[in-house]
Amino acid sequence: MADIVLIGATGGIGSRLIPMLIRRGHSVTGLHRKPEQAEELRDAGVTPAPGDLMEMTADDFAAIIKGADAVVFSAGAAGSGADRTTTIDGEGPLKLIDAARSTGVKRVYLVSVFPDAGRDRETSDGFEHYMREKKRADAALAASGLDYVIIRPGTLKSEDGNGQVAANRALTYGDVARGNVAAFIAELIDAPDIRKDIFELTDGETPVDAAVAALRCV
Numbered sequence: 731m732a733d734i735v736l737i738g739a740t741g742g743i744g745s746r747l748i749p750m751l752i753r754r755g756h757s758v759t760g761l762h763r764k765p766e767q768a769e770e771l772r773d774a775g776v777t778p779a780p781g782d783l784m785e786m787t788a789d790d791f792a793a794i795i796k797g798a799d800a801v802v803f804s805a806g807a808a809g810s811g812a813d814r815t816t817t818i819d820g821e822g823p824l825k826l827i828d829a830a831r832s833t834g835v836k837r838v839y840l841v842s843v844f845p846d847a848g849r850d851r852e853t854s855d856g857f858e859h860y861m862r863e864k865k866r867a868d869a870a871l872a873a874s875g876l877d878y879v880i881i882r883p884g885t886l887k888s889e890d891g892n893g894q895v896a897a898n899r900a901l902t903y904g905d906v907a908r909g910n911v912a913a914f915i916a917e918l919i920d921a922p923d924i925r926k927d928i929f930e931l932t933d934g935e936t937p938v939d940a941a942v943a944a945l946r947c948v
Contacts, residue, residue: 731755734919735798737783737791737826738805739776740767742888743841746912747802748774754920761794761805783818791829800837800919801826812859820863827874836877837922839915842868844882844930846903868928877925879918883911884932896934897941904932917942 734751738744739760751758752775760776761783762768768778779794783805795801803823807814823840830838843864871878884904891907895914914931917938918924924945936944 731757732799732919733757733759733797735759735761735779735795735801736776737761737801737803737822738841739771740764741804741806742886742908743804743911743915744802746890746909747804747915748776750912750916751919752776754916756919759794759798783822784814786822786825788825788828788832791826792833795826795829795835796833798833798835800839800922801830801835802839802841802915802919804841804915806841807860809856809860812856815856815860815863819860820866823867824870827870827876830876831874837919837925838871838874838876838878839918840867840871840878840880841911841915842880842882842928844884844903844932847885872926872928877922879924879926880928881911881915881918882928882930884930886911891933893938894933894935895938895941896932896936897929897945899927899929901930901932906932910938913938914942921946 734756736744758776759779760771761779761781763782771778807818868880884906887905887907889907891910895910921942
């Protein structure tokens with residue numbers, strides 16, 4: 731059993747990841763912003779940790795993750811403006827890196843973005859800013875010395891998914907259910923030998939456990 735901290739516990743991926751981790755015997759601490767979310771997290775078997783990503787410092791992250799075996803960062807600004815994108819998608823993971831170093835937490839799983847996202851259409855300045863901030867966070871984590879895994883999902887769909895994915899270091903762009911992303915992360919957490927790597931992820935035809943097992947051989 732591992733102690734897992736979820737940054738983004740109330741989001742579309744995090745909320746699906748919680749029951750998967752608990753079923754696997756892990757203990758889960760979940761960051762939440764709204765007071766009413768604390769009781770919802772407790773009901774789900776999670777230890778709630780209050781915090782607003784727009785205001786949190788590296789020390790605030792450290793207080794939450796100290797003693798954890800792994801941290802999952804699946805939070806995002808979700809198109810709510812450039813300032814929030816910078817603070818949450820870009821600076822949030824950087825603060826987490828500092829916190830992990832200061833507390834000795836080694837394993838960090840970061841949900842990023844498929845590099846081909848939006849390339850089949852005209853994009854806005856806000857979207858390009860989002861892509862730059864995601865890449866900034868990826869680069870910082872890859873250079874951090876931590877035992878990271880960066881997950882780059884395709885277009886996220888608000889579905890639980892069927893547990894079948896395509897996963898590799900490079901894929902053709904496609905959609906992926908948020909539930910399938912959560913299942914992939916849960917499986918990765920139980921495969922700690924997979925580290926210091928980056929994987930693209932879409933819906934596919936391979937069961938999640940088999941897809942993760944195959945990554946050990948890639």
